[in-house]
Amino acid sequence: MQLLVASNNAKKLKELEHILALAGVQGVDILPLSAVDPYSEPVEDGRHFADNALIKARAGVRETGLATIADDSGLAVEELNGMPGVLSARWSGVHGDDEANNRLLLAQMGDVPDERRRCAFVSVCALVAPNGEEHLAEGRWEGHLLRAPLGDNGFGYDPLFLPADEVAAGRSSAQLSAEEKNALSHRGKALAQLVEVIRGMAEGQATVVD
Structure with a gap:
């Protein structure tokens, strides 16, 4: 079975490949956007992570005819009622200016006390099949917003995020190795929930082929 990942981010592809391999899922050929004929990527104008993930996954199926998986993610700060949320990448008004x-x-x-600086990285993954079947999964990585950037790894809000798992060590997510981050990440948690769905799709397609 060919499964399109609606992204050209090599890390996302490797993360999904790793999760499927650990679960023993076979017969899945994971493709990035660069492996299919170019198409206009849809405007991500949803109000929630799930909205944008579905917009991207549905577009992939519509344009390629392939089962497509897509994710939308960001930082949700409790004190800001869940914002930046879907606006995480363009919170300052310029897309991608970390x-x-x-x-x-x-x-x-700045004036918010430590006990009210709870936040979480959130990822929602959408899997859409050519027959219209849709699945959603959400992963959360709970933590605390630091008062100054810490660490040089990662990207986005990583230097400001103190994972709940790392409170004792005091390491931000920008101080974790790629392997450590993948094991804890919100996206990994969301993708893991879709493993059995992908397995079923792959086995069902293999049965049809046989």
Whole structure:
């Protein structure tokens, strides 16, 4: 079975490949967007992570005819009623300016006491099949918003995020290795919930072929 990942992010593809391999799922050929004919990527104008994940996954199926998996993710700060949320990548007004996004978020949270700085990285993964079947899974990585950037690994809000798993060690997610982060990440938790669905799709397609 061919499974399109609606992304060209090599890390996302490897993460899914690793999760499927650990679960013993066979017969799945994972493809990035670069492996299919180019198409106009849809506008991600949803109000929630699930909305945007479905927009991308549905577009992949519509344009390629392949089962498609897509995710939308971001940082949800409890004190800000879950924002930046779906606006995480463009919180400062410019898409992908990590430094500006971090600077603005720190300024907005400057006077908030430590006990009210809870936050979580959230990922929602959508899997859409050519027959219209749709599945959603959410993963959360709970933590705490730091008062200054810490660490040089990762991207986005990683330097500001102190995972609940790392409170004792005091390491931000930007100080974790790629392997450590993948084992804890919100996206990994969401993808893991779709393993059995993907297994069933692959086995069902193999039966049809046989």
